[in-house]
Amino acid sequence: MDVTALARDLRTGNRRALARAITLVESTRADHRAAAVDLLEAVRDDGREALRIGLSGTPGVGKSTFIESFGMMLTARGLRVAVLAVDPSSARSGGSILGDKTRMDRLSRDPGAFIRPSPSGAQLGGVASRTREAARLCEAAGFDVILIETVGVGQSETAVAWMTDLFVLLLAPAGGDELQGVKRGIMEMADLILVNKADGDLKPAAMRTCADYAGALRLLRRRDYDPPDFPKAMTVSALEENGLEDAWGEMQTLDAWRREEGHRASRRAEQAQHWFEEDVRRALLAKLATPEAQEEMAGLGTDVAGGRLTSAEAARRMLAALEGQA
Amino acid sequence: MDVTALARDLRTGNRRALARAITLVESTRADHRAAAVDLLEAVRDDGREALRIGLSGTPGVGKSTFIESFGMMLTARGLRVAVLAVDPSSARSGGSILGDKTRMDRLSRDPGAFIRPSPSGAQLGGVASRTREAARLCEAAGFDVILIETVGVGQSETAVAWMTDLFVLLLAPAGGDELQGVKRGIMEMADLILVNKADGDLKPAAMRTCADYAGALRLLRRRDYDPPDFPKAMTVSALEENGLEDAWGEMQTLDAWRREEGHRASRRAEQAQHWFEEDVRRALLAKLATPEAQEEMAGLGTDVAGGRLTSAEAARRMLAALEGQA
Numbered sequence: 001m002d003v004t005a006l007a008r009d010l011r012t013g014n015r016r017a018l019a020r021a022i023t024l025v026e027s028t029r030a031d032h033r034a035a036a037v038d039l040l041e042a043v044r045d046d047g048r049e050a051l052r053i054g055l056s057g058t059p060g061v062g063k064s065t066f067i068e069s070f071g072m073m074l075t076a077r078g079l080r081v082a083v084l085a086v087d088p089s090s091a092r093s094g095g096s097i098l099g100d101k102t103r104m105d106r107l108s109r110d111p112g113a114f115i116r117p118s119p120s121g122a123q124l125g126g127v128a129s130r131t132r133e134a135a136r137l138c139e140a141a142g143f144d145v146i147l148i149e150t151v152g153v154g155q156s157e158t159a160v161a162w163m164t165d166l167f168v169l170l171l172a173p174a175g176g177d178e179l180q181g182v183k184r185g186i187m188e189m190a191d192l193i194l195v196n197k198a199d200g201d202l203k204p205a206a207m208r209t210c211a212d213y214a215g216a217l218r219l220l221r222r223r224d225y226d227p228p229d230f231p232k233a234m235t236v237s238a239l240e241e242n243g244l245e246d247a248w249g250e251m252q253t254l255d256a257w258r259r260e261e262g263h264r265a266s267r268r269a270e271q272a273q274h275w276f277e278e279d280v281r282r283a284l285l286a287k288l289a290t291p292e293a294q295e296e297m298a299g300l301g302t303d304v305a306g307g308r309l310t311s312a313e314a315a316r317r318m319l320a321a322l323e324g325q326a
Numbered sequence: 327m328d329v330t331a332l333a334r335d336l337r338t339g340n341r342r343a344l345a346r347a348i349t350l351v352e353s354t355r356a357d358h359r360a361a362a363v364d365l366l367e368a369v370r371d372d373g374r375e376a377l378r379i380g381l382s383g384t385p386g387v388g389k390s391t392f393i394e395s396f397g398m399m400l401t402a403r404g405l406r407v408a409v410l411a412v413d414p415s416s417a418r419s420g421g422s423i424l425g426d427k428t429r430m431d432r433l434s435r436d437p438g439a440f441i442r443p444s445p446s447g448a449q450l451g452g453v454a455s456r457t458r459e460a461a462r463l464c465e466a467a468g469f470d471v472i473l474i475e476t477v478g479v480g481q482s483e484t485a486v487a488w489m490t491d492l493f494v495l496l497l498a499p500a501g502g503d504e505l506q507g508v509k510r511g512i513m514e515m516a517d518l519i520l521v522n523k524a525d526g527d528l529k530p531a532a533m534r535t536c537a538d539y540a541g542a543l544r545l546l547r548r549r550d551y552d553p554p555d556f557p558k559a560m561t562v563s564a565l566e567e568n569g570l571e572d573a574w575g576e577m578q579t580l581d582a583w584r585r586e587e588g589h590r591a592s593r594r595a596e597q598a599q600h601w602f603e604e605d606v607r608r609a610l611l612a613k614l615a616t617p618e619a620q621e622e623m624a625g626l627g628t629d630v631a632g633g634r635l636t637s638a639e640a641a642r643r644m645l646a647a648l649e650g651q652a
Binding site for chain 1: 360362363367370371455458462595596599601602603606607609610611626632633636637638640642644645
C-alpha cells in the first residue's frame with residue numbers, strides 16, 4: 001500500500017482515490033489500519049476544512065429528497081459536496097440507508113457530488129469513528145461541504161453531533177401537538193430545525209409545526225456557542241426546492257459567526273480528543289473480538305453458567321489469557 | 327489475608343466476618359481483589375441460596391419505611407434478611423442512600439437483619455458487580471432473603487434486575503393519569519408493583535393507581551418465565567404495615583413456580599455469564615485508569631486537541647504505550 005501516492009492522488013480531488021482511501025479507513029485488517037493511520041497523518045496538516053453538516057431525520061420526513069435538492073443547489077453554486085452516513089443498523093440490513101443510490105439519482109450523477117454509504121459494522125462507535133475519518137478524507141480531497149446523515153433514532157445523532165460543525169434536524173409537518181415526538185436531547189443538539197414538505201396541502205401544517213418548534217427552541221437553555229437568534233426553525237420544501245437557499249444562508253451565517261468567535265476550532269479540538277479516547281477504548285475492547293479470545297470467553301462462560309466457576313474467577317482467568325496472548 | 331479462615335467465619339453467619347468479606351470484594355487494591363476472587367471461589371459450591379429481591383422506587387415513595395416494615399415482618403418469621411443497595415450516585419454524595427442507617431432504625435438494630443450501604447464508585451457497572459458479589463457473600467453467611475434497593479432513575483434498575491430473582495417496583499399513589507412517570511423499560515422488568523401509602527386520605531388514590539398499573543401490566547407482552555396472573559399490582563401500607571404479608575405471599579408463589587420450572591436456575595446462570603463478561607470488559611478498560619495511563623492519555627490528548635496528531639495516530643501510540651506497560 002503506497003500511502004504517499006494515495007495521499008497525493010487524494011489531494012488532486014480524484015474520486016477513485018477518495019473512494020479507495022475511505023475503504024482503507026473502514027477496513028478492520030491490521031495492516032490496512034496502520035496504512036489508514038499513516039494516510040490520515042499524511043493529510044493532517046493540509047489546511048483544508050469543509051463545513052461539516054450533520055443531518056438527522058426519521059424515515060418519512062423526505063431526507064433523501066432534501067439531500068438531493070440541497071446538494072444540487074450547492075453544486076450549482078460551484079461547491080463540491082460529499083454525502084456520508086452514520087447508520088448503525090446497516091450491519092443488520094447488510095446495506096445502508098444510502099446504499100440505494102437511486103434514491104438520489106440526480107445528485108449521484110453530479111460531478112460535483114460524492115455519495116458514500118455508511119460503513120458496515122455492529123458497533124455505533126466504530127461506524128461513527130470511521131465516518132469521521134472519511135469526512136476528513138473528503139476535506140483533504142477538496143470538498144467544501146460534507147453532509148453526514150443519520151436516521152433519527154438512538155444514539156447516532158450524538159455521534160454525528162460529535163463530528164460536525166452544524167447540526168440540522170429535518171422534520172415533517174405534524175398534526176396538532178406532536179412536539180414530544182422529538183427527544184429533548186436531540187432538540188438540544190439542533191442548530192437549525194427545518195420543517196420539510198411546506199408545499200401543497202401540507203403547507204399550513206408545516207408552518208404551524210415550525211412555529212411550535214420555534215417556540216420550543218426558545219425554551220431551551222442558551223448555549224455559549226450560539227449567536228443571538230440561534231438555534232432557529234424554518235420551513236422548506238425539498239420537492240419544490242423552496243427555502244433551500246435561505247436555509248443555506250442561515251447555515252453560513254451561523255458558521256461564519258462561530259468561526260470568527262473561535263467556536264468552530266475549539267469544538268473541533270474537543271471532538272478530536274473525544275474520538276481519540278473513544279478509539280482507545282474501542283481498541284482495548286477489540287482484544288475480546290479475536291477468534292482465540294472468543295473461544296476462551298465462550299469456554300469460561302459455559303463454566304460460569306454451569307456453576308463450575310464464579311464470574312470473578314472466570315474474569316481473572318480471561319484477563320490472564322489475554323495477557324498471555326498479548 | 328487468611329481467606330480460608332474468613333470463609334469459615336462467614337459460613338457461621340458471623341456478621342463481622344460478613345462485613346469484612348464485603349469490604350474485601352469492594353476494594354480496588356489488586357491484592358484485595360485476588361483474595362476476594364479466592365473467597366468467592368471458596369464459598370461457590372456451598373449450596374446456599376437466598377431469595378434475591380430487587381426493589382426500585384424513586385425518592386418519596388416511602389422506600390425506607392417499606393424496607394423497614396417488610397424486613398421486620400420477615401425477621402419476625404425467623405428469616406434472616408440482608409439489605410444491600412446499588413446507588414451509582416453515591417460517588418457524588420460520598421455516601422449512599424442507605425448510609426444513614428437512622429432511616430431504618432428498628433431494622434438496623436434487629437439481630438436478624440444486616441444492612442449495608444452501596445459501595446462507592448464512579449461507574450455503575452463496577453458498583454453493581456460488587457453488590458452482586460456482596461449478595462453472594464450474604465447467601466454464604468446463611469441469609470434467607472436479600473433485598474437490593476436502587477433509586478428509580480437511570481440504568482441501575484437494569485443492573486439490579488441482572489442480579490435478582492424478583493423485581494419489585496414500589497410506587498406512590500398518583501393523581502390522575504400519571505402512568506408515563508414510569509419508564510416502559512422499568513415496567514417490563516417488574517414482577518410485582520406495590521403501590522405504597524394505601525392508608526388514610528391516600529387510600530382511594532392508591533387503589534386507583536394500583537388499578538391503572540394492573541391494566542398497564544396486562545398490556546405488556548407475556549414473558550416466558552411468568553406463571554398466569556403475573557406480573558401483578560397490589561396496594562400496601564408500609565406505615566400501617568398492611569398488605570406486607572400478602573406481598574410476601576405473592577413473591578413466594580412466584581418464586582416457587584419459577585424454581586419448579588427451572589427459571590430461577592437458568593436466569594442465575596445467565597446472570598453469572600453476564601457479570602463475567604461485564605467484569606472482563608471493565609477490567610480491560612481499567613488499564614486506562616492507572617496514573618501512568620492517565621498521564622500518557624492527557625499528553626496525547628493535548629497533542630490531538632492542538633492539531634499536532636490525528637486522533638487515529640494518538641490512539642495507536644496510546645495502545646503501544648499500554649502494551650509496553652503490560
